[in-house]
Amino acid sequence: MKSLFKTIFAAVLAIFLFSCGQSQTASLNKAEKALISGSDSLMRVLTIFDKADSLLLRSKSNDFSEKDLRSEAFKSLAAKMLYTVKDPSQDGVGIAGPQVGLNRRIVCVQRFDKPGEPFGVYPNARLDSLWGEKAPGREGCLSIPGWAGRVPRFTNIIVSYTDPNTMKTVRETVDGFTAVIFQHEIDHLDGILYTDRADSLWVM
Numbered sequence: 001m002k003s004l005f006k007t008i009f010a011a012v013l014a015i016f017l018f019s020c021g022q023s024q025t026a027s028l029n030k031a032e033k034a035l036i037s038g039s040d041s042l043m044r045v046l047t048i049f050d051k052a053d054s055l056l057l058r059s060k061s062n063d064f065s066e067k068d069l070r071s072e073a074f075k076s077l078a079a080k081m082l083y084t085v086k087d088p089s090q091d092g093v094g095i096a097g098p099q100v101g102l103n104r105r106i107v108c109v110q111r112f113d114k115p116g117e118p119f120g121v122y123p124n125a126r127l128d129s130l131w132g133e134k135a136p137g138r139e140g141c142l143s144i145p146g147w148a149g150r151v152p153r154f155t156n157i158i159v160s161y162t163d164p165n166t167m168k169t170v171r172e173t174v175d176g177f178t179a180v181i182f183q184h185e186i187d188h189l190d191g192i193l194y195t196d197r198a199d200s201l202w203v204m
């Protein structure tokens, strides 16, 4: 009898440990869906000057599940983030999920490396590789209004993301200013702000 208990215990423990080792991507919860489905196209941009906002901006973001990426909520989020970053009140070149109150891995980046300089939306974005010299450049952030800084960034990157149409992982090599924007925005997904990397900061 004792050995039967031991066997059952070992089996339960093994299942528990196995499930802990799996990286589960939880789909959008009720609160996240409510934030996305708000009636206004212009989303509120969080700033570090608010305590609750600051905590969210400093939190790590989670991936979207395939179910999320196929949902109307995701399409709506992408459209609203684009609307928000392009709005004259923000006039940004990039925005990340946490900046609109969502700890999910999504960035919108203006592609200065493409004709017409369009914005792109990149879910489950990650920096796979960074190389080249670290060139200092001026940066600002919609979440830190009124401030700017000088930040050394890599000149070449490989960014990966999930294509929401094919669900395949896409890898792109990017350089120049667009690579700087990707680094700034993807940092947001890991709770990192440009002020953490700046060698000087000033009030505008």
Ligand SMILES: [Zn+2]
Residues within 6 Å of the ligand: 140, 141, 142, 143, 184, 185, 188
């Ligand atoms: Zn920023």
